[in-house]
Amino acid sequence: MNFANFSWPWVLGGLGVLAAGLFALQILRIRYREVTVVSTLLWRRAMQEAPVRKFWERFKHPWAYLLILAICATLWLALAEPQPERDSDGSFHVLVLDGSAGMAAGERYAQAIEALKDQVGALPPGQRQVLWSGAQVRTLLNPGEDELLLERRLEKLVPQAAPAGVERLIGELAMTRHGQQGTEVLIFGDAPVRQAVIDSLPQGISVRRAQAIQALERNTGITALGVADAQSGIWDRVDVFLQVQTSDGAAVDAGALQIDLDGQPVGAPLRAAPGERNGWLLQDLPALGGLLTVRLGAEDELALDNVASIRLPAKPYIDVQLSPSLDSALRAVLEADPAVRLTDVSPQLVIRHEGESLGGTLPALEFVDAGRQAQAFLLTYPQDLQGENYFADAVEAIGLTQIDAMALADAAQRPIEVSMQSGDAWKLSLWQELLGEDFNFTRSRAFPLFIANSVRWLAGIPAAYPYVAAGQPLMADAAERTVQVVDDEGRAIDPLGVAFVPEQAGTLPLAAGARPLSVSLLDPLTTTTAAEPTLEVPAGAVGGGASSNHVLTVLLLLALLLLSAEWYGYRKGRMP
Amino acid sequence: MNAAALDFNALFDPDFLSALSRLSLSARRVAGGGRHGERLSKDLGSGVEFKDYRPYSPGDDLRAIDWNIYRRLGKLSLRLFEEQQDLPIYLMPDLSSSMFLESPPRIVAGLRATLAMAAIGLDHHDSAGLFPFSDQLQVVFKSKSGRASVMTFARHLAALVQDTQDNPRQTHLATAVQRLSHMKLRSGLLVIVSDFFDPEGLEALRVAMRAVRHRLLLIQLTKKSDADPALQGDVRLRDCETNEVTDLTLTPDVIARYREAYKSFNEELVSLAKRRRGAVLQLDVDQDLFEQLSTLFQSGSLQV
Numbered sequence: 001m002n003f004a005n006f007s008w009p010w011v012l013g014g015l016g017v018l019a020a021g022l023f024a025l026q027i028l029r030i031r032y033r034e035v036t037v038v039s040t041l042l043w044r045r046a047m048q049e050a051p052v053r054k055f056w057e058r059f060k061h062p063w064a065y066l067l068i069l070a071i072c073a074t075l076w077l078a079l080a081e082p083q084p085e086r087d088s089d090g091s092f093h094v095l096v097l098d099g100s101a102g103m104a105a106g107e108r109y110a111q112a113i114e115a116l117k118d119q120v121g122a123l124p125p126g127q128r129q130v131l132w133s134g135a136q137v138r139t140l141l142n143p144g145e146d147e148l149l150l151e152r153r154l155e156k157l158v159p160q161a162a163p164a165g166v167e168r169l170i171g172e173l174a175m176t177r178h179g180q181q182g183t184e185v186l187i188f189g190d191a192p193v194r195q196a197v198i199d200s201l202p203q204g205i206s207v208r209r210a211q212a213i214q215a216l217e218r219n220t221g222i223t224a225l226g227v228a229d230a231q232s233g234i235w236d237r238v239d240v241f242l243q244v245q246t247s248d249g250a251a252v253d254a255g256a257l258q259i260d261l262d263g264q265p266v267g268a269p270l271r272a273a274p275g276e277r278n279g280w281l282l283q284d285l286p287a288l289g290g291l292l293t294v295r296l297g298a299e300d301e302l303a304l305d306n307v308a309s310i311r312l313p314a315k316p317y318i319d320v321q322l323s324p325s326l327d328s329a330l331r332a333v334l335e336a337d338p339a340v341r342l343t344d345v346s347p348q349l350v351i352r353h354e355g356e357s358l359g360g361t362l363p364a365l366e367f368v369d370a371g372r373q374a375q376a377f378l379l380t381y382p383q384d385l386q387g388e389n390y391f392a393d394a395v396e397a398i399g400l401t402q403i404d405a406m407a408l409a410d411a412a413q414r415p416i417e418v419s420m421q422s423g424d425a426w427k428l429s430l431w432q433e434l435l436g437e438d439f440n441f442t443r444s445r446a447f448p449l450f451i452a453n454s455v456r457w458l459a460g461i462p463a464a465y466p467y468v469a470a471g472q473p474l475m476a477d478a479a480e481r482t483v484q485v486v487d488d489e490g491r492a493i494d495p496l497g498v499a500f501v502p503e504q505a506g507t508l509p510l511a512a513g514a515r516p517l518s519v520s521l522l523d524p525l526t527t528t529t530a531a532e533p534t535l536e537v538p539a540g541a542v543g544g545g546a547s548s549n550h551v552l553t554v555l556l557l558l559a560l561l562l563l564s565a566e567w568y569g570y571r572k573g574r575m576p
Numbered sequence: 577m578n579a580a581a582l583d584f585n586a587l588f589d590p591d592f593l594s595a596l597s598r599l600s601l602s603a604r605r606v607a608g609g610g611r612h613g614e615r616l617s618k619d620l621g622s623g624v625e626f627k628d629y630r631p632y633s634p635g636d637d638l639r640a641i642d643w644n645i646y647r648r649l650g651k652l653s654l655r656l657f658e659e660q661q662d663l664p665i666y667l668m669p670d671l672s673s674s675m676f677l678e679s680p681p682r683i684v685a686g687l688r689a690t691l692a693m694a695a696i697g698l699d700h701h702d703s704a705g706l707f708p709f710s711d712q713l714q715v716v717f718k719s720k721s722g723r724a725s726v727m728t729f730a731r732h733l734a735a736l737v738q739d740t741q742d743n744p745r746q747t748h749l750a751t752a753v754q755r756l757s758h759m760k761l762r763s764g765l766l767v768i769v770s771d772f773f774d775p776e777g778l779e780a781l782r783v784a785m786r787a788v789r790h791r792l793l794l795i796q797l798t799k800k801s802d803a804d805p806a807l808q809g810d811v812r813l814r815d816c817e818t819n820e821v822t823d824l825t826l827t828p829d830v831i832a833r834y835r836e837a838y839k840s841f842n843e844e845l846v847s848l849a850k851r852r853r854g855a856v857l858q859l860d861v862d863q864d865l866f867e868q869l870s871t872l873f874q875s876g877s878l879q880v
Contacts, residue, residue, distance in 0.1 A: 032812035032823055038674035038682075039773030040815040040822040042841060046833035047824065 006080040014080070018072045022065060067569075071562045078555040091182030092127050092143075094173055095119055095210075096166055097154075098189020099134030101505075102526045104159040105216055105302040112188040113154060115210050119186065120147045133169050133191065135162035135470070135503035161304045161505035163471040163523035164191035174201050186210050192525050219247040220296055221305025221527030225520055226467040227292075227312055230284050235338040236315050240282040241273060242294055247528045252278045258295040261285065261312070266292070289314035289515050304505070305527045308520035313464030315339070318455055321347035323358050326367065329435045329442065330451065337452045349458045353432060361425045363458040365451075367432035376408065376416040377430050380423035391420045398428065399453040402446050411439045428454050462514045469522035473499035474508075484511040584734040587687055592866055629653045664719065664764030665697040665704040666790060668752065671736060672710040673744035673817045674773055675797075682797040685861035686769045687733045689795050692869055693767050694729045698722060704729070705761070708736050709752035710745035718761065746817040747773065750780035757787035766790035766854075771797050775818050778844045785852055792854025794845060797861050803838055805831070 006014070037043075097116050103109040120130060120141065130141035130150060140153050170185055170193065185207045187193065198207055224243035231239050242259075244252045259266045259282065266282060273279035285292065289312060296306040320340050322330060330351060334340050350359030354368040370376075379394055395401060395418060405416040412433070434441045441447055463476030474485070484492040485500050486509050493500070502508055508517040632641060632652035640654045669690040675683040694704045698721065706716040706729060716732050749770060756766070766788060774781060785792070807813075813822045824830060842856075849856045859868055 032810050034812040034814060034821075035807060036677065036814045036816050038677050038771060038816055039775070040813045040818075040820060041773055041775060041777065042834060042837045043813055043822050043824060045837040045841075046830060047822070 011077070011080045014076050015073055018076055019069055022069050022072060064566075064569075067562060067566050071559055071566065074555050074559040074562065078552055078559065082551050082555070091184050093123055093129070094183060094185045095123075095128060095130045096169060096185060096187050096189075096191075097130065097132045097140065098164060098166055098187060098191040099132050099157060099159050099162075100164040100166075100189070100191055100526065101159060101161050101304040101521050101523065102164060102191070102302065103189050104304050105219070106214075108190060108214060109159050112211065116188045117147075117150065119188075119210060120150055131169065132157055133165050133189075134160040135165075137165065137169055137172075159304075160503075161470060161521050162503055163521070163526055164189075165471065166191035167193055167197050170197060170201070170207060174205055184208065190214065216247045216301045219300045219302050219305070219527060220244060220252060220298070221246075221302065222294055222296065222308040222520065223305070223522055223524040223527050224279070224467075225292075225294060225308045225310050225522060227310055227464070228466055230287075232284055233338060234284060235317060236287050237284040238287045238312055238315070240285055240292060240310070240312075241276075241279065242270075242282065243273070243276060243279040244296070245278060245524055245527050254280060256297045258297055259292065261292050262290040285312060287313050287315035291518055293518075302527070305521050305523070308505075308522060309518035310468060310520065311465070311515060311517050314462065314515075315464070316461075317341045318349070318459040318461070319343045319347045320455060321350045321359060323350065323352035323356055325353050325356070326351055326435075333448050333451045334455075336448065337455065339452070340455055349426075349455065351455075354429065363426040363460075364428075365454050365458060366427055366429045367435065368429050370412070370431040370433045373429060373431065374417065375419040376412070376434070377418045377428065379418070379420040380425070380427035380429065381420065382425060383422045394420070394457060397453060397457045399446065399450050403441075403450065404444065404446070408434070408439060408441060426458050426460070428458060462510075462512075465517055467522075468502065468508070468517050468519050470502050470504045470519050471523065473501050474517075475499060485509070485517075486511045582681075582684065582734075582737045584731065587684060587734050587737065588691060588730045592688065628656045630656060663697060663700075663702040664762050665693060665702055666707055666756065666761065666764055666766045667694055667704060668707045668709055668713075668756070668766065668768045668770075669733070669736075670710070670747060670749070670768075670770030670797075671708050671740040671745070672747035672770075674747065674771055676740075676744065677816045678799065678801075680861060682771055682799070682861045683737060685859055685865050686795075686797050687737065688865045689797070689859055689869075690767075690769045691726070691730055691733055692865070693769075693793075693795070695726045697765075698725050698729075706732060707752075707756060708740075709749065710740065711748045711751070713752035713755045715759075718759075744817070746775065748776070749774045750776055750784040753781065753784040753788060757784070757789070761790075763789045764791070765793060767793045767795060769795040769797065771802075772841075772845055775815070778841065778848060782848050782851075785848065788852070792849050792852040794849050794854065794856045796842075796845060796856055796858045798858050799861055803835065805834065807831075 095116060097112060099109075103112065116130070120128065125141075125146065126144050128141070129139070129143050132138040132140050132154075134157070138157070141147065141150055166187055166189070173183070173185060183205045185205065186209070187207065188210045190213045193207060193209075201207065221244065222242070223245045224241060226241045227238050228241070229239070230237035242257070244257070246252060254270045254272075257270065257280075259270075266285065268282050268285060270280040270282060273281050282292075291309055292312055293307065293309040300306070318340050320334060320342055321344055322334060322342055331342070334342055334351075347359065347362065349363040349365070351365040352358045352367070354366050354372070368378075377398075377400060379391070379398075400418055409416045412431075433439065465474060465476055468474065487493050488509065490509075490511070492511060502517075502519040505519050505521045508519050510516055629642065629645070630653065632654055636654055640656075642653050642655045645651065645653045667690050669686050671683070675681060675686055690706075694706070697704045701721070703719040703721040704725070705718040705720070708714050708716065714736075716736070720728060747770070749768070749772065753768075772778070772781075772794070807824075808826050810823070810825050813824060814820070815822075842858075846856045859865060
């Protein structure tokens with residue numbers, strides 16, 4: 001037996017104080033009932049004849065004392081909220097309610113909540129914590145909090161279109177509670193937990209599942225939706241890969257798929273992807289930044305995986321004007337780039353030597369004399385921007401990290417440096433000597449890539465995201481300028497230096513007016529409920545004794561009964 | 577019946593008044609100097625029953641000389657006869673607050689007993705005076721005689737209740753008795769009708785009684801709760817007359833001591849009456865007064 005509000009010493013101490021206090025009241029209590037009589041003459045005479053009272057003689061109602069002590073002790077125990085104790089080892093219980101997409105199927109979530117409530121009522125509040133694992137982890141009950149709060153905190157929580165995050169949560173718990181003995185994680189839901197995760201847990205932490213996994217009878221879901229450059233080589237076209245899985249492994253008819261691009265049905269035929277079961281390719285879709293949506297026609301137990309969307313990249317041609325002075329050095333490279341169209345009319349950017357007036361203030365790839373520029377590569381950004389925010393991305397996007405800087409430094413007999421400055425417009429300035437024979441740069445395999453990336457970076461093409469799935473890091477094409485993810489109010493929510501991970505399916509706004517991304521569930525484990533039966537399932541609720549509420553009710557009823565007995569005794573004149 | 581509803585009709589119903597004539601009260605001796613009555617006087621005078629002889633003294637009635645004795649002995653002797661004279665009865669009903677407290681209040685039985693004693697005396701050609709008391713003695717009238725005075729008594733008693741119950745007073749029996757003793761009243765029968773719960777105690781009454789020349793009849797108005805109080809637990813007793821409080825924890829031991837004190841109180845009262853050659857008549861106010869008086873006078877007379 002434990003107590004929710006007091007520890008054992010407090011409970012026992014309180015009982016002792018009550019007993020002593022009531023004893024003191026009993027022997028000191030003067031509860032006179034005033035009665036008017038014809039004369040007190042004889043009473044005074046009787047009292048004069050009575051011997052002098054002694055202190056302990058006032059304790060003359062032992063049964064009344066025991067009764068009032070029982071009443072007060074009962075109320076005191078009720079205040080302490082006794083908790084039926086199941087575990088004698090005092091282990092700590094972390095109850096995790098799975099709020100991932102898989103719990104949206106049928107009555108899974110409601111059943112898990114009921115089981116959770118029963119379990120919470122059976123555990124001492126001080127020895128349990130309740131967490132909710134959906135797109136994020138939320139604390140439903142901290143240790144010691146009353147279980148009545150649980151109902152209220154669960155009111156607005158429903159399963160989210162996110163993959164199960166229980167494994168990640170277990171890992172975090174293992175780290176935070178490492179070294180603390182006796183922690184049991186009890187999972188309410190079907191979130192898969194791999195054997196490897198269990199094996200990696202430190203000693204003293206165990207994981208169990210409150211209920212057996214309920215496999216979906218028949219579920220079909222979209223588990224992959226990605227985009228890549230068109231296999232045909234056409235720059236402004238992309239190919240889309242689509243995969244559907246079923247819980248029973250059955251084949252899926254492609255006719256059941258409804259595919260549209262910006263609300264218009266897609267006319268391109270679905271072609272089976274080689275080597276992929278239930279996988280298809282949509283080829284040569286226009287890369288104009290449209291939203292491609294795939295739906296499964298038939299309804300099944302889990303609706304969250306029946307639809308998936310992906311924002312196709314925008315890949316317009318880049319109109320480049322090449323200075324005649326660089327024609328021999330760069331024309332062949334530029335013409336080999338499918339994204340580039342060489343033109344002398346209305347170019348987006350120019351490639352020139354320093355000092356040439358070609359292109360004016362258009363973004364430019366500019367070759368300068370090495371004697372006039374200390375840095376081998378100098379990036380210039382418009383003055384109204386914060387250049388430091390772009391520097392790292394720019395170095396990555398342009399591919400400077402791929403260049404053999406050591407070889408260039410040896411050839412130049414000076415350090416190869418990269419720097420950034422503010423200026424009138426976007427510009428990449430590099431030594432024109434790099435185009436010479438002394439440097440092996442133009443003949444290196446990195447040179448065409450460097451030119452292509454530089455052109456794309458200067459053209460300001462936003463990043464393309466080939467695969468956007470809930471719970472998966474957001475990985476952009478490295479050659480393009482990345483765009484920050486923002487919240488609904490436009491504030492950047494990208495973590496510094498770490499790929500952003502969308503938490504759940506939905507729309508993901510981007511900064512700088514870029515079209516928002518579409519995040520899909522795309523989680524095979526959710527669709528197939530392919531969780532490994534690795535976890536022990538207890539036969540009954542952990543700590544399956546009487547709920548603390550029941551004990552409290554019994555105590556209060558007992559106190560009421562004792563009070564009634566005292567009142568009856570008082571009315572009958574048997575109680576002083 | 578509560579004290580507020582005490583009027584003439586409530587106090588003295590006709591049946592009660594007519595039944596009073598069946599009761600008789602006799603005294604062994606009464607002092608001389610009053611009117612002729614039906615009781616023997618301790619004075620020797622012109623009655624019909626021979627009592628004794630005494631030597632002639634100048635001024636004696638010559639008709640009382642026994643000439644036969646003179647002829648045989650040559651001495652003048654007077655024949656003495658017992659003279660029957662009336663018995664002055666002085667009624668002292670208690671009108672203090674304690675008489676009005678309970679339900680039924682003791683005052684009802686007290687006034688009925690007072691009227692009963694008056695009626696008995698008047699019915700036997702005695703005279704009766706009314707001296708109610710509380711914190712002091714009142715003199716309503718010193719002497720009334722004749723059967724017709726019974727109603728006068730009744731009206732006065734009823735009027736006294738109306739006057740007194742709105743103005744409760746303490747009991748000062750000793751003071752009242754003392755004042756009565758200072759009045760030049762013919763020796764008679766003093767009847768005190770009270771609960772005798774005088775805050776000053778019976779000892780003060782005993783001292784005051786030393787100056788009283790009358791025979792004594794104490795009519796003690798009791799209730800069952802006097803001897804067996806229905807109290808328990810911790811109580812604060814408030815004296816209805818003095819307003820004095822006494823805090824008590826009523827254990828069986830304390831109750832037993834109270835009973836002992838009550839018993840002792842009654843014994844003191846009887847002792848006080850006997851010392852004055854009187855008696856104590858206990859009347860339970862919760863019982864029918866006439867039945868109790870009938871039982872007490874079942875022989876037709878009460879010897880005091």
